[in-house]
Amino acid sequence: MQLSSDGQTWQNWAGNQSATVKEVQRPASLAEVASVVARTAESGERLRVAGSGHSFTPLVTTSGTLMDLSRLPAEVSVDSTTSTARVSGQMRLSEVGPALWERGFALANQGDVDVQTLAGALATGTKGSGPRHGTMSSRVRGMGLITGTGEHHEITGRDQRLLHAAQVSLGLLGVVTHVDLSVVPRYRLREDNAVMSVDELLDVWEGAKDAYHHFSFWWMPTSSSSEIYGLPPVPADHAYVKMLTAEPAGDGAEVAGGSGARSGPAYLIYPDTELGDPFYELEYVVDAGDDKETFLELRELMRHGFPQEATPLQVRWQARDEAYLSPQYRRDAVSLSVSGMPGTDYVPFLRAVDRRLRDRSARPHWGKLHFLDRDRVEELYPALDDFRAVRRSLDPRNVFLNKHLSDLLV
Ligand SMILES: Cc1cc2nc3c(=O)[nH]c(=O)nc-3n(C[C@H](O)[C@H](O)[C@H](O)COP(=O)(O)OP(=O)(O)OC[C@H]3O[C@@H](n4cnc5c(N)ncnc54)[C@H](O)[C@@H]3O)c2cc1C
Structure with a gap:
């Protein structure tokens, strides 16, 4: 959790969200967590729990109590x-x-x-x-x-x-x-990376996305785009493709090989982007059946509508699930993300992406920038009322609400 030196101002990793809080609570036991929450409920105040601050949206912000759980035993x-x-x-x-x-x-x-x-x-x-x-x-x-x-x-x-x-x-x-x-x-992963032109990517697309344990790519609008996420150099209008193959665990826990082709315990191979300078990311999720079309549409938008935007366009796939607020709720999905760069006028670009994906019933990654309002949330989440009913039963005094979530969902 990132707090200012006075201990009262919280800020997220990207630096685009901050909050001056009434107090920070750092309980060291579950009994203490329970007593802080009960006290907050009785006084009619609000409380949010801070994770590691890697969401880009105002999920953690509160003027009430911020709870930091890092003193709890890790089990x-x-x-x-x-x-x-x-x-x-x-x-x-x-x-x-x-x-x-x-x-x-x-x-x-x-x-x-x-x-x-x-x-x-x-x-x-x-x-x-x-x-x-x-x-x-x-x-x-x-x-x-x-x-x-x-x-x-x-x-x-x-x-x-x-x-x-x-x-x-x-x-x-x-x-x-x-x-x-x-x-x-437990399993190991072998990572193979490739740089592909868009034509090459479209050729392998259908087979590759099913063949690998993990298949994803970043399309680079400019030759300097890959630097933004700390990836190796990639020519403009080419993709940096990541292919992970699952292998038996074996005995060793070491990582072999280097950039381009490495292998190791899965948990060491998944994380591969460097947390360099902050960026402000938006990510929307659409029907997996629309994957190619949506990618090509956003590529066109970036090349012709916003040629000054250098952010990579990342594309990933996920299977459907049953979680009421999941972007993948009952829909096999593809997610597409772009970023705005701090200090630039990036909002018109992100808004244009939002407008373009609206007709595809795009649902946002809740931790990344989006432009949804309550009406759109109602439209996009058929089980929203089920979520609301559970929320009311578990938090009848609205202890865990903040303005952002109250405006959007409640
Ligand atoms: C550089 C970067 C890379 C990323 N990569 C990916 C990626 O590959 N895939 C992807 O899907 N997302 C990715 N994200 C998004 C990120 O995974 C989510 O925003 C995630 O929610 C952040 O977790 P956090 O611990 O920082 O939680 P926070 O952002 O601090 O909090 C998120 C929410 O969780 C709540 N919360 C946290 N802990 C608790 C608790 N114990 N009890 C109750 N509520 C709690 C908070 O109140 C808040 O509502 C990335 C973000 C960044 C900045």
């Missing part, structure tokens, strides 16, 4: 008969990976960085790529919560309504203390 255990791991919500993905590996297990899929907390990543539906893989949230089988009344609540698969609300919750249902995740036997 991981695996029930190998059901391949279910119980993991403390505040642990970073970079800690979860090695802890599961030591126990013979791994996350089924991950995104491009591992700095997020587990609960923070799940709250926004964080995902990697591969049409066979759902989001990380789709692997949630249960969850421990301190709800808005300060009570401990255990969500399990026995109540699918609660589970589907909790899988992507935007931190609205309570403080996530632990998560039960469906995990897989």
Whole structure:
């Protein structure tokens, strides 16, 4: 969590969201978490939990209490008969990976960085790529919560309504203390990268996206675009393609090879973009059946409408899931992301992307910039009322609301 020296001003990693808070609470036990929440509820105040601050949207902002869970004990255990791991919500993905590996297990899929907390990543539906893989949230089988009344609540698969609300919750249902995740036997990944022209990419597209454990690419509008995400040089109008193949775990936990072709424990291979200078990212999710068309449409928009925008256009795939607020809710999906650069007038570009994708019923990544209002949210999320009902039952005094979420969802 990033706090100013006076300890009262929170800021996210990208620096585009900040909040001056009334107080910061750092509970060291679940009992303390519960008593802070109960006190907040009684006083009619608000509370938000901070993850590692890697969302670009005002999810964590509050003028009330900010809760930092980093003093809670970090615990991981695996029930190998059901391949279910119980993991403390505040642990970073970079800690979860090695802890599961030591126990013979791994996350089924991950995104491009591992700095997020587990609960923070799940709250926004964080995902990697591969049409066979759902989001990380789709692997949630249960969850421990301190709800808005300060009570401990255990969500399990026995109540699918609660589970589907909790899988992507935007931190609205309570403080996530632990998560039960469906995990897989540990595996290594071999990473192969290639630079392709758009014609080459379109030729391999259909076969490749199904052939690999993970297939994704960044299309570069200019020859300096790849620098923005710390990727190797790529000529303009070419794509940097990432192909990951799953291999048996073996004994070693080392990474072999270097940039272009490396192999190692999956949790060390997924994260591959360097956290260099901040950027402001937007990511929308559309029907997987529209993947090529949508990519080509955005490429045209960037080349002809916004030639000054250098941001890479990233394309990834995910399988459908049942989480009420998931962008992949009941829809096999492709996600497309672009960024605006700090200090530039990037908003017209991001708005144009939003307008272009609107007709495709694009749902946003909740942690990345978007232009949705309440009407669009109502239109795009058929199970929104189910989510709302669960939220009201677990947080009757609206302890976990902030203005952004209240305007958008409640
Ligand atoms: C450089 C970069 C790369 C990224 N790469 C990817 C990617 O590959 N794939 C992808 O899908 N996304 C990606 N993201 C987005 C990122 O995964 C999400 O925004 C994620 O939610 C951030 O997690 P966090 O721990 O920083 O949570 P925060 O941003 O701090 O918080 C997110 C939400 O979680 C809530 N929360 C956090 N902890 C708890 C808790 N214990 N209990 C209750 N609520 C809680 C917060 O209140 C908030 O609502 C990336 C972001 C950046 C900046």
